[in-house]
Amino acid sequence: MATLGRIRNHGVLLLIVIGVALLIFIVTDFVNNGSTFFREQRANVGSIxxxxxxxxxxxxxxxxxxxxxxxxxxxxxxxxxxxxxxxxxxxxxxxxxxxxxxxxxxxxxxxxxxxxxxxxxxxxxxxxxxxxxxxxxxxxxxxxxxxxxxxxxxxxxxxxxxxxxxxxxxxxxxxxxxxxxxxxxxxxxxxxxxxxxxxxLVVNSKEAQFAYNNSKTSVDVIYAMKPYFTIADSTINIDDKDIKALYDKRREQFVHEPSADISVVVFPISPSAEDIDAVKAQIDAAKAGFVAVSDSTIVDSVNYNSDVPYVDVFLSAQDVDADLKEFAFASSKNEVYGPIFIGNTFKMAKIVDTKMAPDSVKLSLI
The missing domain is CATH 1.10.4030 (Triger factor/SurA peptide-binding fold)
Incomplete structure (x- = not known):
C-alpha cells in the first residue's frame, strides 16, 4: 500500500518520465530508419x-x-x-x-x-x-x-x-x-x-484486300437539296439559348494560340584570311615537333594537335586520304608531307612505318 501511495504522489513525474522514454524511442527509430533511407538514396544515381x-x-x-x-x-x-x-x-x-x-x-x-x-x-x-x-x-x-x-x-x-x-x-x-x-x-x-x-506496321493481306475492295466499290445516289437562302427568315425562331449553345459548341474552333514574329539574321561562320594565316602559323610551328616526334610519343602528339585521332593500323590504298595517297605510297619511313591547305583544312602527314602487304602503309595524319 505504501508503494501504491508513493506512485500516486509522484504520478505526474512518472508520466513525464514514461513520455520522455517513448519520445526517445520514437526519435531513435526515426533516425535509424531515416539513415537507412538516406543511405539508400545515396546508393542510387537515379531511376529509369x-x-x-x-x-x-x-x-x-x-x-x-x-x-x-x-x-x-x-x-x-x-x-x-x-x-x-x-x-x-x-x-x-x-x-x-x-x-x-x-x-x-x-x-x-x-x-x-x-x-x-x-x-x-x-x-x-x-x-x-x-x-x-x-x-x-x-x-x-x-x-x-x-x-x-x-x-x-x-x-x-x-x-x-x-x-x-x-x-x-x-x-x-x-x-x-x-x-x-x-x-x-x-x-x-x-x-x-x-x-x-x-x-x-506493314499492311497485311486482309487490310490490303479491304482497301482494294473499297477503292473499286461505287454507288449511284440521287438526292435533293434545298438551299438555305430559299427559307424565309421569318419562319425561323432563334432565342438566346440557341445562340449560346452554338457559341459553346464552336468556340474552341476560333481559339488562337499566342504567336510571335521572329526576324532571324544568319551570319555564316567562315574563316577570314587572318584566321587562315594564324592557323597556318600554328601548324607550321607544330611541324618541327611532328618531324622529330618518336614512335613512343606520336600518339599523344597527333591526338593533341589534330582533329583526326591517331589510329594504330596499317592503311590500304583505298583507306588513305585521296590528297595524301601519292605521298603515302611513294615515300619512306619518317618522311613528312605538308602542310597543305585543301577545302578549308590544313593537312600534314608522316610515314610511321611501312610493310609488304597488299597496298598497305601506316600513316600518321594531322
Missing amino acids: DGEKVKYNDFFALINQAQDFVKVEQNRELDDNAFESIRQDVWNQLVMQTIVEKDARKIGMIVSKQELSDLIIGANPSPYISSRPMFQNPETGMFDHTMVARLIQELDNVSKSEGQNIDMEQVNRLRNYWKYLETNIKSATLIDKYNTLLSKA
Missing part, C-alpha cells in the same frame, strides 16, 4: 522507368566504357572525355533498360548461343569486326583467331592470378571485353525490337 540504378553498378559501367576508349585510342582521358563517356553510358543504359523491359514481356532475348555466333561465328557483329584490336596486322582485315586469342588469354589469367602479372592491364582488357560484349548484346536486342515494330 521506375527501376533504381545503383551507384556501384553505374560506376562499373563507366569504368568499362573508360577502359574501352583507352584501349581503342591508346591514350588517357581528360575531364571532358570522362563527362562525355558518363553521359553516353547513361543514355545507353536508358535505352537498354526500356527495351529490355518490354522485350522480357514478349519473351524476346539474345541467347548465349546467338551472342557466341555474333562474336566468333561466321558473321560477326560489326561492333567486333570493326575493332582495330581484332584486325590482322598483315591484311588489315578482321581475324577471328585474334578474338579467340584474347578470350583465351583472359581465361588463362583468371586461372593464374597471384603470379607476376600486370593486373592493371589485365583489368583494363577485361573491362574492354565486358563493354564490347554488353554493347553487342544490347544492340542486337534493340535491332530485334525495332524489326518487330517495323513488321507490325
Whole structure:
C-alpha cells in the first residue's frame, strides 16, 4: 500500500518520465530508419522507368566504357572525355533498360548461343569486326583467331592470378571485353525490337484486300437539296439559348494560340584570311615537333594537335586520304608531307612505318 501511495504522489513525474522514454524511442527509430533511407538514396544515381540504378553498378559501367576508349585510342582521358563517356553510358543504359523491359514481356532475348555466333561465328557483329584490336596486322582485315586469342588469354589469367602479372592491364582488357560484349548484346536486342515494330506496321493481306475492295466499290445516289437562302427568315425562331449553345459548341474552333514574329539574321561562320594565316602559323610551328616526334610519343602528339585521332593500323590504298595517297605510297619511313591547305583544312602527314602487304602503309595524319 505504501508503494501504491508513493506512485500516486509522484504520478505526474512518472508520466513525464514514461513520455520522455517513448519520445526517445520514437526519435531513435526515426533516425535509424531515416539513415537507412538516406543511405539508400545515396546508393542510387537515379531511376529509369521506375527501376533504381545503383551507384556501384553505374560506376562499373563507366569504368568499362573508360577502359574501352583507352584501349581503342591508346591514350588517357581528360575531364571532358570522362563527362562525355558518363553521359553516353547513361543514355545507353536508358535505352537498354526500356527495351529490355518490354522485350522480357514478349519473351524476346539474345541467347548465349546467338551472342557466341555474333562474336566468333561466321558473321560477326560489326561492333567486333570493326575493332582495330581484332584486325590482322598483315591484311588489315578482321581475324577471328585474334578474338579467340584474347578470350583465351583472359581465361588463362583468371586461372593464374597471384603470379607476376600486370593486373592493371589485365583489368583494363577485361573491362574492354565486358563493354564490347554488353554493347553487342544490347544492340542486337534493340535491332530485334525495332524489326518487330517495323513488321507490325506493314499492311497485311486482309487490310490490303479491304482497301482494294473499297477503292473499286461505287454507288449511284440521287438526292435533293434545298438551299438555305430559299427559307424565309421569318419562319425561323432563334432565342438566346440557341445562340449560346452554338457559341459553346464552336468556340474552341476560333481559339488562337499566342504567336510571335521572329526576324532571324544568319551570319555564316567562315574563316577570314587572318584566321587562315594564324592557323597556318600554328601548324607550321607544330611541324618541327611532328618531324622529330618518336614512335613512343606520336600518339599523344597527333591526338593533341589534330582533329583526326591517331589510329594504330596499317592503311590500304583505298583507306588513305585521296590528297595524301601519292605521298603515302611513294615515300619512306619518317618522311613528312605538308602542310597543305585543301577545302578549308590544313593537312600534314608522316610515314610511321611501312610493310609488304597488299597496298598497305601506316600513316600518321594531322
